[in-house]
Amino acid sequence: MQRREVVRYLGAAFALPFLPRNADAAIRLGEDLHRRLTDTSFRTLDTPQQMLVTDICEMIIPETDTPGAVSVRVPQFIDLLLAEWASDEEKAEFLAGLTDIDARAAAFGVQQQGQRRFVDLAPAAKTELLTALDRERGAKSGAGLAFGRLKSMTVYGYFTSKPVYENVLRTRMYFDGYKGDVPFTAAR
Numbered sequence: 001m002q003r004r005e006v007v008r009y010l011g012a013a014f015a016l017p018f019l020p021r022n023a024d025a026a027i028r029l030g031e032d033l034h035r036r037l038t039d040t041s042f043r044t045l046d047t048p049q050q051m052l053v054t055d056i057c058e059m060i061i062p063e064t065d066t067p068g069a070v071s072v073r074v075p076q077f078i079d080l081l082l083a084e085w086a087s088d089e090e091k092a093e094f095l096a097g098l099t100d101i102d103a104r105a106a107a108f109g110v111q112q113q114g115q116r117r118f119v120d121l122a123p124a125a126k127t128e129l130l131t132a133l134d135r136e137r138g139a140k141s142g143a144g145l146a147f148g149r150l151k152s153m154t155v156y157g158y159f160t161s162k163p164v165y166e167n168v169l170r171t172r173m174y175f176d177g178y179k180g181d182v183p184f185t186a187a188r
Contacts, residue, residue, distance in 0.1 A: 026156075027160060029085070030077075030156060030157065030159075030160025030161075031160055031162075033077055033080050033081060033084075033157075033160075034072075034073070034077060034157075034160060034161050034162060036080065037073050037076050037077060037080065042076065042079045043079060043080070043083040044079050044082040044083045044091060044095075045075075045078075045079045045082070045095075048102075048117070049095065049098050050075060050079070051119050052098055052101065052102065052117070052118055052119060053075045053078055053079075053098070053150065054070055054075040055118065055119050055126070056101075056118070056130065056147070056150055056154075057069040057070055057074045057075050057078070057150070057154045058070045059126060059127070059130060060150075060151055060154045060155075061074070061154060061155070061158050066164075066167060066168050067161075067163050067164060067167065067168075069154050069157070069158050071163070072157070072158060072161035072163050072164060073157075073161070074153075074154050074157040074158055074161070077153075077157035077161075078150070078153045078154070078157060081153060081157070082094065093141060093145060093146075094145075094146055094149055094150075096141070096142070096146075097141070097142055097143055097144075097145050097146020097147070097149070098146050100142045100143040100146065101118055101129075101133070101143045101146055101147065102116075102117045102118050103143075104118075104129060104133075104143050105117055105118035105120075105121055105129060108121065108125060108128075108129050130147065133147040134147065134151070136148075137151065
Protein backbone atom coordinates (compact mmCIF):
# COMPACT_ATOMS: atom_id res chain seq x y z
CA MET A 1 0.00 0.00 0.00
CA GLN A 2 1.26 3.45 -0.83
CA ARG A 3 1.29 6.19 1.79
CA ARG A 4 -1.05 8.31 -0.34
CA GLU A 5 -3.64 5.54 -0.25
CA VAL A 6 -3.42 5.31 3.55
CA VAL A 7 -3.99 9.01 4.09
CA ARG A 8 -6.92 8.96 1.68
CA TYR A 9 -8.53 6.36 3.92
CA LEU A 10 -7.91 8.43 7.04
CA GLY A 11 -11.07 10.48 6.81
CA ALA A 12 -10.87 11.59 10.44
CA ALA A 13 -7.82 13.71 9.70
CA PHE A 14 -9.69 15.54 6.96
CA ALA A 15 -12.33 16.59 9.46
CA LEU A 16 -9.82 19.16 10.70
CA PRO A 17 -11.07 22.48 9.34
CA PHE A 18 -7.59 23.88 8.71
CA LEU A 19 -6.26 21.05 6.50
CA PRO A 20 -6.36 21.16 2.72
CA ARG A 21 -9.32 19.17 1.39
CA ASN A 22 -7.24 17.60 -1.37
CA ALA A 23 -5.53 14.38 -0.15
CA ASP A 24 -2.32 15.02 -2.09
CA ALA A 25 -2.08 18.58 -0.76
CA ALA A 26 -2.70 17.35 2.80
CA ILE A 27 0.02 14.71 2.41
CA ARG A 28 2.47 17.28 1.04
CA LEU A 29 1.65 19.60 3.94
CA GLY A 30 2.24 16.82 6.49
CA GLU A 31 5.52 15.82 4.89
CA ASP A 32 6.68 19.44 4.78
CA LEU A 33 5.82 20.01 8.43
CA HIS A 34 7.75 16.88 9.44
CA ARG A 35 10.83 18.04 7.50
CA ARG A 36 10.73 21.35 9.35
CA LEU A 37 10.43 19.88 12.85
CA THR A 38 14.19 19.87 13.38
CA ASP A 39 14.21 23.67 13.04
CA THR A 40 11.15 24.36 15.16
CA SER A 41 10.55 24.63 18.88
CA PHE A 42 7.07 24.75 20.40
CA ARG A 43 5.31 27.98 19.45
CA THR A 44 1.68 27.44 20.42
CA LEU A 45 1.61 24.98 23.31
CA ASP A 46 3.00 26.01 26.70
CA THR A 47 4.85 23.47 28.87
CA PRO A 48 1.78 21.99 30.65
CA GLN A 49 -0.06 21.77 27.30
CA GLN A 50 2.99 20.10 25.72
CA MET A 51 3.00 17.50 28.50
CA LEU A 52 -0.73 16.89 28.09
CA VAL A 53 -0.58 16.58 24.28
CA THR A 54 2.49 14.32 24.48
CA ASP A 55 0.84 12.03 27.02
CA ILE A 56 -2.39 11.72 25.02
CA CYS A 57 -0.57 11.25 21.67
CA GLU A 58 1.39 8.35 23.13
CA MET A 59 -1.82 6.80 24.46
CA ILE A 60 -3.46 7.12 21.02
CA ILE A 61 -0.52 5.54 19.15
CA PRO A 62 1.85 3.91 21.65
CA GLU A 63 5.31 2.62 20.89
CA THR A 64 5.23 -1.12 20.22
CA ASP A 65 7.34 -2.98 17.68
CA THR A 66 6.61 0.07 15.50
CA PRO A 67 7.34 3.68 16.40
CA GLY A 68 4.82 5.49 18.57
CA ALA A 69 3.43 8.98 18.07
CA VAL A 70 5.97 10.58 20.39
CA SER A 71 8.98 8.94 18.75
CA VAL A 72 7.99 10.39 15.35
CA ARG A 73 7.53 13.83 16.98
CA VAL A 74 3.77 14.09 16.61
CA PRO A 75 3.40 16.57 19.54
CA GLN A 76 5.82 18.96 17.81
CA PHE A 77 3.99 18.35 14.52
CA ILE A 78 0.69 19.29 16.17
CA ASP A 79 2.19 22.46 17.61
CA LEU A 80 3.54 23.50 14.20
CA LEU A 81 0.23 22.67 12.53
CA LEU A 82 -1.60 24.83 15.08
CA ALA A 83 0.93 27.67 14.75
CA GLU A 84 0.87 27.85 10.97
CA TRP A 85 -2.44 26.43 9.76
CA ALA A 86 -5.12 26.84 12.42
CA SER A 87 -6.97 30.15 12.65
CA ASP A 88 -6.81 32.14 15.88
CA GLU A 89 -10.34 30.97 16.68
CA GLU A 90 -9.50 27.29 16.04
CA LYS A 91 -6.38 27.56 18.22
CA ALA A 92 -8.33 29.24 21.00
CA GLU A 93 -11.04 26.53 20.90
CA PHE A 94 -8.41 23.77 20.96
CA LEU A 95 -6.39 25.32 23.80
CA ALA A 96 -9.58 25.94 25.82
CA GLY A 97 -10.43 22.28 25.25
CA LEU A 98 -7.03 21.21 26.58
CA THR A 99 -7.72 23.27 29.71
CA ASP A 100 -11.08 21.51 29.95
CA ILE A 101 -9.38 18.09 29.69
CA ASP A 102 -7.22 18.98 32.68
CA ALA A 103 -10.29 20.31 34.52
CA ARG A 104 -12.09 17.04 33.84
CA ALA A 105 -9.01 15.15 35.02
CA ALA A 106 -8.94 17.23 38.23
CA ALA A 107 -12.59 16.40 38.89
CA PHE A 108 -11.95 12.79 37.92
CA GLY A 109 -8.83 12.71 40.07
CA VAL A 110 -10.81 13.80 43.13
CA GLN A 111 -12.84 10.64 42.72
CA GLN A 112 -9.78 8.51 41.98
CA GLN A 113 -6.84 9.78 44.07
CA GLY A 114 -6.98 13.53 44.49
CA GLN A 115 -4.81 14.18 41.41
CA ARG A 116 -4.92 17.60 39.78
CA ARG A 117 -3.99 17.20 36.08
CA PHE A 118 -4.39 14.57 33.37
CA VAL A 119 -0.67 13.75 33.33
CA ASP A 120 -0.85 12.99 37.08
CA LEU A 121 -3.61 10.38 36.80
CA ALA A 122 -2.89 6.67 37.03
CA PRO A 123 -2.79 4.89 33.63
CA ALA A 124 -6.15 3.18 34.18
CA ALA A 125 -7.79 6.50 35.08
CA LYS A 126 -6.28 8.15 31.99
CA THR A 127 -7.69 5.39 29.82
CA GLU A 128 -11.11 5.70 31.42
CA LEU A 129 -11.17 9.47 30.94
CA LEU A 130 -10.01 9.27 27.31
CA THR A 131 -12.63 6.62 26.61
CA ALA A 132 -15.28 9.01 27.92
CA LEU A 133 -13.83 11.87 25.84
CA ASP A 134 -13.78 9.67 22.75
CA ARG A 135 -17.56 9.34 23.03
CA GLU A 136 -17.74 13.18 23.12
CA ARG A 137 -15.33 13.93 20.28
CA GLY A 138 -18.10 15.30 18.08
CA ALA A 139 -18.73 18.11 20.58
CA LYS A 140 -18.64 21.71 19.35
CA SER A 141 -16.44 22.90 22.23
CA GLY A 142 -14.56 21.84 25.34
CA ALA A 143 -12.73 18.64 26.12
CA GLY A 144 -14.65 16.55 23.56
CA LEU A 145 -13.75 18.89 20.70
CA ALA A 146 -10.10 19.09 21.80
CA PHE A 147 -9.78 15.32 22.11
CA GLY A 148 -11.40 14.75 18.70
CA ARG A 149 -9.01 17.22 17.06
CA LEU A 150 -6.04 15.86 18.98
CA LYS A 151 -6.87 12.34 17.87
CA SER A 152 -7.22 13.44 14.23
CA MET A 153 -3.99 15.44 14.30
CA THR A 154 -2.16 12.52 15.93
CA VAL A 155 -3.25 10.11 13.20
CA TYR A 156 -2.45 12.66 10.49
CA GLY A 157 0.97 13.48 11.93
CA TYR A 158 1.82 9.83 12.48
CA PHE A 159 0.96 8.59 9.00
CA THR A 160 2.71 11.47 7.22
CA SER A 161 6.00 10.89 9.08
CA LYS A 162 8.96 9.38 7.25
CA PRO A 163 9.70 6.64 9.86
CA VAL A 164 6.13 5.36 9.63
CA TYR A 165 6.20 5.39 5.83
CA GLU A 166 9.52 3.54 5.74
CA ASN A 167 8.89 1.05 8.56
CA VAL A 168 5.14 0.59 8.85
CA LEU A 169 3.40 1.37 5.56
CA ARG A 170 5.71 -0.73 3.44
CA THR A 171 3.41 -3.64 4.29
CA ARG A 172 0.36 -4.25 2.12
CA MET A 173 -2.61 -3.65 4.40
CA TYR A 174 -5.57 -4.18 2.08
CA PHE A 175 -6.83 -6.83 -0.31
CA ASP A 176 -4.79 -6.44 -3.48
CA GLY A 177 -6.93 -8.26 -5.99
CA TYR A 178 -8.07 -11.71 -7.00
CA LYS A 179 -5.52 -14.49 -7.25
CA GLY A 180 -6.70 -17.12 -9.74
CA ASP A 181 -5.15 -20.08 -7.97
CA VAL A 182 -8.23 -21.08 -5.95
CA PRO A 183 -10.51 -23.63 -7.61
CA PHE A 184 -14.02 -22.45 -8.41
CA THR A 185 -16.91 -24.35 -6.86
CA ALA A 186 -20.41 -23.65 -8.14
CA ALA A 187 -22.96 -22.57 -5.52
CA ARG A 188 -25.91 -24.89 -5.02
